[in-house]
Amino acid sequence: MDSLASGKAPGKDNIPVEVLKCCKEIIITELYEIFCLCWREGGVPLDMKDANLVTLYKNKVEFLYCDLASMKSVHQFVQAFKEKNCPLHVLINNAAVMLVPERKTDDGFEEHFAVNYLGHFLLTNLLLEALKQSGTHDHNARIITLSSATHFVGELHLNDLQSSCLYSPHGAYAQSKLALVLFAYRLQHLLTEGGGPVTSNVVDPGVVITDLYQNVCWAAKVIKWMTAWLLMKTPEEGASTSVYAAVSPELEGIGGCYLYNEQRTKSADPSYDEELQKRLWSKSCKLVGIPDVAP
Numbered sequence: 001m002d003s004l005a006s007g008k009a010p011g012k013d014n015i016p017v018e019v020l021k022c023c024k025e026i027i028i029t030e031l032y033e034i035f036c037l038c039w040r041e042g043g044v045p046l047d048m049k050d051a052n053l054v055t056l057y058k059n060k061v062e063f064l065y066c067d068l069a070s071m072k073s074v075h076q077f078v079q080a081f082k083e084k085n086c087p088l089h090v091l092i093n094n095a096a097v098m099l100v101p102e103r104k105t106d107d108g109f110e111e112h113f114a115v116n117y118l119g120h121f122l123l124t125n126l127l128l129e130a131l132k133q134s135g136t137h138d139h140n141a142r143i144i145t146l147s148s149a150t151h152f153v154g155e156l157h158l159n160d161l162q163s164s165c166l167y168s169p170h171g172a173y174a175q176s177k178l179a180l181v182l183f184a185y186r187l188q189h190l191l192t193e194g195g196g197p198v199t200s201n202v203v204d205p206g207v208v209i210t211d212l213y214q215n216v217c218w219a220a221k222v223i224k225w226m227t228a229w230l231l232m233k234t235p236e237e238g239a240s241t242s243v244y245a246a247v248s249p250e251l252e253g254i255g256g257c258y259l260y261n262e263q264r265t266k267s268a269d270p271s272y273d274e275e276l277q278k279r280l281w282s283k284s285c286k287l288v289g290i291p292d293v294a295p
């Protein structure tokens, strides 16, 4: 299985690193080899402290640079990936920022919206053909998009997607996570209509102890520190639903699901609004400069 997951923090455990570890049996025992992760500048390409991981994945894992905040970088990444001429069976749209202060990317997009949503929107669209070619009738290629329970309180402001009118870090994060659910469902709709052997599902990993919480206020940090052992999942537990979505035979050919604790469950009501899904898709195509092929 050749897979691609966005967001690998060098030198620390987070969800994609755990996905990597959980997939080791598949990577090692099956013929398929390459497992690429997008990665930001400024670190070593693998956690060198974890000697076992380095040995285990030698020549099987490759890191390619991709800054999801930059649409140019996403294009360059896809170009580099395509030059490798390898199939793509699983794409995990995982990377995210949370509660960052108001700031714009070089493209002029609000940072949560750009990194969490638009970067993945463009990445997926540019890789769709590779996924369609790699999937088969018996083994569909799979797109897994990480959202969050926060999407339940999210509101999508189609006329102010960049949160320019009234910025709140919580609001911007929640909007990006709702946008990802709308995107994943719309994508499944288009794939069903287009007949490609690819599925699109959403994963909510639950509340997991990772660096995602680095921007919460000090009071929340204290509460997190005191209760984490009781209330929060370890990165390994947090990765389990992503792994389930990526490899479970139960989900063969099944898309359009919201998965939590390895179970299908309901997402927020607005996420099922097909008109909203369609309008967001159209706007997103315009923002990232790709044609809207959808009817």
Ligand SMILES: NC(=O)c1ccc[n+]([C@@H]2O[C@H](COP(=O)([O-])OP(=O)(O)OC[C@H]3O[C@@H](n4cnc5c(N)ncnc54)[C@H](OP(=O)(O)O)[C@@H]3O)[C@@H](O)[C@H]2O)c1
Pocket: 006, 007, 008, 009, 010, 013, 014, 015, 016, 038, 039, 040, 066, 067, 068, 069, 070, 093, 094, 095, 096, 097, 115, 146, 147, 148, 149, 204, 205, 206, 207, 208, 209, 210, 211, 212, 213
């Ligand atoms: N942790 C939770 O409780 C929780 C709850 C619900 C949903 N989720 C979702 O689960 C997913 C994984 O989160 P996590 O908890 O593993 O968080 P994390 O440890 O903070 O990992 C997020 C990853 O995204 C990467 N990233 C950030 N900006 C990027 C950019 N511009 N380009 C490329 N990569 C970038 C980070 O790389 P750097 O480290 O190099 O910055 C990091 O490796 C996210 O989508 C998150 O919203 C997490």
